[in-house]
Amino acid sequence: xxxxxxxxxxxxxxxxxxxxxxxxxxxxxxxxxxxxxxxxxxxxxxxxxxxxxxxxxxxxxxxxxxxxxxxxxxxxxxxxxxxxxxxxxxxxxxxxxxxxxxxxxxxxxxxxxxxxxxxxxxxxxxxxxxxxxxxxxxxxxxxxxxxxxxxxxxxxxxx
Numbered sequence: 001x002x003x004x005x006x007x008x009x010x011x012x013x014x015x016x017x018x019x020x021x022x023x024x025x026x027x028x029x030x031x032x033x034x035x036x037x038x039x040x041x042x043x044x045x046x047x048x049x050x051x052x053x054x055x056x057x058x059x060x061x062x063x064x065x066x067x068x069x070x071x072x073x074x075x076x077x078x079x080x081x082x083x084x085x086x087x088x089x090x091x092x093x094x095x096x097x098x099x100x101x102x103x104x105x106x107x108x109x110x111x112x113x114x115x116x117x118x119x120x121x122x123x124x125x126x127x128x129x130x131x132x133x134x135x136x137x138x139x140x141x142x143x144x145x146x147x148x149x150x151x152x153x154x155x156x157x158x159x
Contacts, residue, residue, distance in 0.1 A: 046077070072090055085120070
């Protein structure tokens with residue numbers, strides 16, 4: 001892995017969150033990317049709107065001061081919502097930096113922080129066709145709901 005530093009995401013990191021929520025939207029191979037304005041749809045914008053509220057937690061991976069990945073969690077009624085006490089995960093890494101372990105490091109940092117804050121579990125939603133689904137399972141996420149297109153997964157933080 002390249003020389004990457006990890007830092008907390010602050011409420012002032014709106015642009016980083018906007019960039020990485022857009023990149024987190026899975027687009028199958030051969031399908032045209034969605035317009036960038038897609039992130040302003042309420043069901044997507046909820047993942048980044050007013051980030052920094054109590055309970056919000058996130059980390060950015062940087063190379064030479066430039067964000068190359070981000071992982072964050074907040075308790076919201078998003079795609080992977082399971083209950084009002086479970087923060088939902090969002091994560092993405094720049095395409096040219098994928099497959100280098102950055103996502104794993106970001107997830108481990110985020111999960112450790114959530115556990116330290118006393119959260120019992122975290123959830124996420126992932127398209128079945130998204131290769132990241134295998135990463136989540138490797139890191140201990142279990143499928144709790146399945147639709148034709150996606151999985152809702154939960155990882156227990158405290159046993």
